[in-house]
Amino acid sequence: MPVDVTQTTIGNVLTRTTGYLRTVTSHSLQPYRGCTFGRALCGVGCYVRHNGHILRGRSWGDFLEVRTNAAESYLAHYDREARWARQSSSIYTQEEARKIRPLRFSIFCSSSTDPFLPQEFQFGITRAILEAMVERPPDELVLQTHSHRVTAYLDLYPALAKRCDLRFHVSIESDLDRLPGLPPPASSVEKRFAACATLKEAGLRTIVTVSPLLPMDDAEQFFARVAEAADGVVLDHFIQGDGSADGNRTFRTRLPEAMARVNEFATALAYRDQMEAIARRHLPGRVGLGIDGFAGRLT
Ligand code: SF4
Numbered sequence: 215m216p217v218d219v220t221q222t223t224i225g226n227v228l229t230r231t232t233g234y235l236r237t238v239t240s241h242s243l244q245p246y247r248g249c250t251f252g253r254a255l256c257g258v259g260c261y262v263r264h265n266g267h268i269l270r271g272r273s274w275g276d277f278l279e280v281r282t283n284a285a286e287s288y289l290a291h292y293d294r295e296a297r298w299a300r301q302s303s304s305i306y307t308q309e310e311a312r313k314i315r316p317l318r319f320s321i322f323c324s325s326s327t328d329p330f331l332p333q334e335f336q337f338g339i340t341r342a343i344l345e346a347m348v349e350r351p352p353d354e355l356v357l358q359t360h361s362h363r364v365t366a367y368l369d370l371y372p373a374l375a376k377r378c379d380l381r382f383h384v385s386i387e388s389d390l391d392r393l394p395g396l397p398p399p400a401s402s403v404e405k406r407f408a409a410c411a412t413l414k415e416a417g418l419r420t421i422v423t424v425s426p427l428l429p430m431d432d433a434e435q436f437f438a439r440v441a442e443a444a445d446g447v448v449l450d451h452f453i454q455g456d457g458s459a460d461g462n463r464t465f466r467t468r469l470p471e472a473m474a475r476v477n478e479f480a481t482a483l484a485y486r487d488q489m490e491a492i493a494r495r496h497l498p499g500r501v502g503l504g505i506d507g508f509a510g511r512l513t
Pocket residue numbers: 249250251252253256257260261262325326327328360
C-alpha cells in the first residue's frame with residue numbers, strides 16, 4: 215500500500231517538552247507528523263506507534279503529514295519560546311534544574327518523525343527550518359536521525375554550528391542489518407557509519423545513539439568502530455527507554471521475540487550493562503546512558 219502523503223500547516227511547530235525529553239531539551243520540533251520509516255526495522259519497536267493522538271486510527275508508517283509552514287512557524291514563535299525556555303526554571307524540580315543548567319532554548323529534532331525521510335528531498339521542510347535557524351539560532355540543536363541522508367545538508371551545517379551548539383545523533387542500534395522476521399532498516403549500518411564519519415570529519419559533533427540496543431554480532435568491533443566514527447555513544451535499552459514501566463510497550467511488539475532469536479539475553483537490562491562495559495573500554499569518558507546520554511551528559 216502506498217504511503218498517504220498530505221500537506222498541512224501547523225500553529226506552533228515548537229513543542230515544549232514533557233515526559234522522557236523533559237531534561238533533554240526545552241522543545242521538540244517535528245517537520246512532519248508521521249514517519250515513513252515506520253515500516254522499516256526501527257518502526258517495529260518505535261514508541262510513537264502507540265500514540266493514538268498521532269495515529270488517529272491510521273497504521274504507523276502508512277501516512278505522512280508534511281508541515282509546509284514549519285519554518286515560518288519557527289520564526290513566528292521564536293521570541294516567545296526562547297524567552298520561555300531561558301526563564302522557565304520554576305517548572306523543573308531542583309534535581310532537574312541542577313542537571314540541565316544553564317537553562318537554554320534547546321531543540322530536539324525530531325522525536326516522533328525523522329528529519330531526513332526520503333520525502334524531505336521532495337518537500338524540503340527540514341532544510342527550510344535549518345535555514346531559518348541559521349538566521350535565528352536556538353541555543354542548542356540536536357538533529358536525531360536513522361538516515362545516512364543527514365549528510366545531504368552539509369552545506370548548511372557549518373554556519374549553523376557557528377551560531378549554536380549543534381549535535382548530531384545518528385541511530386545505529388546494532389552491527390546487524392537484519393533481525394529474523396523483521397523488515398530491513400531504512401538505511402544500512404554501513405551507510406550510517408559512513409554518514410557519521412563524514413559529519414565528524416567536517417568537524418561536527420556526532421554521537422551514535424544505540425537506541426534501542428539490539429543484539430550484536432561482534433560488540434567489540436562495533437564499539438571500536440563507533441569510537442572511530444563518532445565523538446560519543448548513547449546506550450538505551452527498551453527497558454527504561456520506551457516510556458513504559460519495564461518495557462511493557464515494546465514487549466507488545468514483535469521486536470523482543472526477534473531479538474531473543476539472535477541473543478536470548480538481549481531483552482534483559484543486564485545486556486545493556488554488558489554492552490556498556492565494552493563501550494566504556496573503547497570510548498572512555500564518551501558514553502551516555504538513556505536520558506542523560508540523549509541530553510549530552512556523557513561520562
Ligand atoms: S525514524 Fe524514529 S520516529 Fe521514525 S519510525 Fe524510526 S524510530 Fe520511529
